[in-house]
Amino acid sequence: MYALYYSPGTASFVVHWLLIEMGIEHELRPVDMEARAHKNAEYLALNPNGVVPTLIVDGQPRYEAAGLAMFLADRHPQAGLAPALDDPQRAEYNQWMFNLANTLQSPLRLWWYPWDLQAGDEAVRAGAQTRIEATCERLDAQLAKQGPYLLGERLSAADFYLTMLMRWTRKMPRPAHDWPHLGAFAQRMKARPSFAAVYEREGLTEWA
Structure with missing residues (x-):
């Protein structure tokens, strides 16, 4: 256990x-x-x-x-919830997990805790917001092109991770669910009994 x-x-x-x-x-x-x-x-x-x-x-x-x-x-x-090591989609899955950690979770932490940089809070938040919104734009385009999940028809742990990070944007000037395909994705994930x-x-x- x-x-x-x-x-x-x-x-x-x-x-x-x-x-x-x-x-x-x-x-x-x-x-x-x-x-x-x-x-x-x-x-x-x-x-x-x-x-x-x-x-x-x-x-x-x-x-x-x-x-x-x-x-x-x-x-x-x-x-x-994960492609096997010899699955052709494994590389894409790994890529999304690290991409989300670096391009979304990292600036989200700066948005919520700007004082960690010991710099002007508003300047840190502004920079973080720019990065977060650019990432949302790319993710929305990905889902539009190859949805409904990050690996297409295949649900994976990456989708659960993305949903959590989207939740963290809920109080931002433009939350992630404001993008149409990300919004539909979030509704799909939130409908799960879990x-x-x-x-x-x-x-x-x-x-x-």
Whole structure:
């Protein structure tokens, strides 16, 4: 059984969602971010980055949301959420996972936590917004050309990851769901029973 250290709506969301989607037995261990429990010595011994998620796998702590999503999809192939290593679409799948981490999650973190750069908050947010909107433009074009999912007809862990990141844009001047094909994609993903389940378990209501 897995144990997931999580905080509602954070990067742990995609790992929690996939555990539910795949029907994998797991234990939830909440991390009180407001009390800065993610920065105490006990938690840092599990995850030296001091962020969530951390997933206990066979007694060992593992972290990085995108990496954990890929790990779970590979370790549980019966769920069909990752092309096999010898599948022609594997390279494309890997590409999307890393692309989302670098071109969407990275600037989204700057949007939400601009003070991390110790620079002017508004300038950081403006730069992050430009990058995020450019990425949304490319993703929307991809879905228009080859949808309904990032790998075409094939649902993968990358789609769950993208949906989580789209949720993070909900309070931006132009949220990701404002692009037509991304909006339709989000509605399709949010219609999955596992989405309602993770929302209920994490006590979330926004962007339902």
